[in-house]
Amino acid sequence: MPNIAYYSVTGQTRRFIKKTGLEAYEIIDADPFYEMGRPFILVVPSYDDDMMDSVIDFLSYKTNKQNIQGVVGSGNRNFNSLFNHTGRDIAKGLHVPVLYEYEFNGTDHDVEEFKKVVNTIGVK
Numbered sequence: 604m605p606n607i608a609y610y611s612v613t614g615q616t617r618r619f620i621k622k623t624g625l626e627a628y629e630i631i632d633a634d635p636f637y638e639m640g641r642p643f644i645l646v647v648p649s650y651d652d653d654m655m656d657s658v659i660d661f662l663s664y665k666t667n668k669q670n671i672q673g674v675v676g677s678g679n680r681n682f683n684s685l686f687n688h689t690g691r692d693i694a695k696g697l698h699v700p701v702l703y704e705y706e707f708n709g710t711d712h713d714v715e716e717f718k719k720v721v722n723t724i725g726v727k
């Protein structure tokens with residue numbers, strides 16, 4: 604069972620997760636109501652808040668809010684102060700840490716750092 608949940612609109616986050624080789628659950632718009640049922644890390648790109656409804660639905664479902672351990676956020680640094688605002692806002696709202704930040708589908712370095720985070724948190 605995966606201990607990573609992610610959301611992707613244009614496929615960059617999906618590509619990043621695929622590069623890690625780790626099992627992960629993809630939050631989908633058609634049915635975001637899935638209970639992780641165990642501690643997990645959320646990986647999200649940044650968009651306007653109204654594009655993140657499925658992630659909010661997912662987080663609000665059953666025990667998901669209690670089980671989230673932290674957020675890994677992606678985005679584009681050209682957004683300056685709004686870089687990874689979605690990940691930061693979710694982490695702040697749920698009182699969990701931002702564990703890692705990267706751009707687009709991540710570099711090889713990002714993949715390695717992400718795996719370290721997953722190992723440290725122990726939700727692999």
Ligand SMILES: Cc1cc2nc3c(=O)[nH]c(=O)nc-3n(C[C@H](O)[C@H](O)[C@H](O)COP(=O)(O)O)c2cc1C
Nearest residue numbers: 611612613614615616648649678679682686687707
């Ligand atoms: C309409 C739109 C709005 C975006 N807004 C932000 C933003 O506010 N902050 C940021 O860091 N990145 C922003 N991005 C960049 C995406 O978060 C980034 O490309 C991410 O890797 C996309 O992941 P995905 O392909 O998995 O959806 C935006 C991209 C688009 C297309």
